[in-house]
Amino acid sequence: MLSRVSQKSMSNALRQSVHLRSATITPTKRSFTSLIGQTSYINAQTSSLNNSIYRRWASTSVPVPPMAESLTEGSLKDYTKAVGEFIKEDELLATIETDKIDIEVNSPVSGTITKLNFQPEDTVTVGDELAQIEEGAAPEGGAAPATSTPTEAAKEKAPTETAKVTSSSPAAPKKEAPAAAPASTPKKETPATSSATDSFTPFARNESRVKMNRMRLRIAERLKESQNTAASLTTFNEVDMSALLEMRKLYKDEIIKKTGTKFGFMGLFSKACTLAAKDIPAINGAIEGDQIVYRDFTDISVAVATPKGLVTPVVRNAESLSVLGIEDEIVRLSHKARDGKLTLEDMTGGTFTISNGGVFGSLYGTPIINTPQTAVLGLHGVKERPVTINGQIVSRPMMYMALTYDHRLVDGREAVTFLKTVKELIEDPRKMLLF
Known part of the structure; x- marks a missing residue:
């Protein structure tokens, strides 16, 4: 049996042990709690940093x-x-x-x-x-x-790397230049021989190859498609431009002063074609499968030459516009074409095409149909030629006109009648006011 002193000593020892154990455990809990808080703070800062970096490098x-x-x-x-x-x-x-x-x-x-x-x-x-x-x-x-x-970078890479290698490599010992040949040694003269690469003429015979741009490839494809599809036939006529030139001479300055529009030929020819198409609707029609499409409107495609190729922007509802209205639209589209600003809407559609090669000096030619259209009118240069009028030979400014049409839809009689109507309207522009 333990004595009172021994029991008291054991009790004190037990209390000290519990106190030490409590003192040891409490700081550990605090450190753990503090560590959790610090970890949460670090995670929040890392997330904020990641978001900042993401925003910074987002592409x-x-x-x-x-x-x-x-x-x-x-x-x-x-x-x-x-x-x-x-x-x-x-x-x-x-x-x-x-x-x-x-x-x-x-x-x-x-x-x-x-x-x-x-x-x-x-x-x-x-x-x-x-x-x-x-x-x-x-x-x-x-x-x-x-x-x-x-x-x-590809062009600059080679010389840059060469320069680096040269500058970093150790200097190589200089080699002495070979000694000059003795003056007494005569030079051997080699006979002139022509190599296989020498030209067989004294003139330059160089060639250059340029990749076709997409527009030119598309033009080639469409023209060949037109040639393979349409039964093309061309009829010709000539028109006396005296009345039109006189009209233009009388009013061009006044028109420019009032409207700023340059009075040319295309407006009058376009208007004449829209009037003639009312009498011959097949000219403005199209073949779609086994059906013929007739239209009560005329969207005229105007051929415009650009550095990339020929484009055909469209004058919408030309039959409803005045001569000057058509001129304004043609000038606007021509400027857009030469500046490369045409949109798909400017070029989509078109029921009839007019191509004026006369501005380049053309005298005679046969235009090709702009599929899926049925006909195209080709205009040419105005030349002074002797013609017979009322039994008298006189000099008149004359122009050849060519109408190429799809013979599957347009008969020869209709094509000739259409071209003859255009001729009559141009030779007497006052008739356009009667229709």
Whole structure:
């Protein structure tokens, strides 16, 4: 049996042990609680940092935009910016050349260009990623310094690397130049021999090859399709331009002063064609399968020469416009065509075509039908020629006209009647007021 002293000593020892154990456990709990709080804080800061980094490096993809129902691809013409340059929202980024028009791609956001995925003349398809832009404000002091484009980098890579190798390599011992041949040694004269690559004439015979652009390829395809499809036939007539030239001489200055419109030939010829088409509706029609389509409107396609090829913007409802109204529309479309600003809407449709080769000095020619149309009128140069009028030989400004038509739909009688009506209206423009 333990004594009272022993029991008391054991009790004190037990209390001290419990006290020490409590003192040991309490700080551990506090440290654990503190550690959890610090971990949560670090996670929150890391998440905030990640979000900041994500916002900083978020890139916007710039896709190839939709073109038209019949167009799904084109050729990249060029980029206006290089990698590293800043671009504003809605600023032009790239131009895509299609079979019909050039499509401009604008930047959807403001930021720095981080990636360009294609080279000029590469084929791009609707939906392809053209570029990536890192969103952000313009850097201070202007746009960021532009890095070289992929093409330029390839050109500069070789000489740059060569320079690095040369500068880092140890200097090689200089070799002495070979000693000059003794003066007494006579030079051997080699007879002149003609190599296989020498030209067999004293004149230059160089050749150059240029890739056809998409518009020219499309023109070639459509013209061959027209030749293979339509039963083309051409009829001719000549028109005395005296009355039209006199009318133009009397009123052109007044018209320019009042309206700013240059009074030319195309407005009068277009109006004459719309009036003649009312009498011969097949000229303005079309064949679709086993049906003939007749129209009560005339959308005239006007052939315009551009550096890329011939385009045919359309004057809508020419039958409802005045002569000067048609002139205004032709001038507007011609300027857009030469500036490369035509849209698909400007070129879609067309029921009849007029091609004026006379502005280039053409005297005579047979135009080709612009499918799926049925006829095309070709105008030529105005030349002074001797003609017989009332038994007298006189000199008159004459023009040859050529009408090419699809003989599947238009009979010869109808084609000749149409062309004869146009001739009569041009030789006496006052008749246009009677219809």
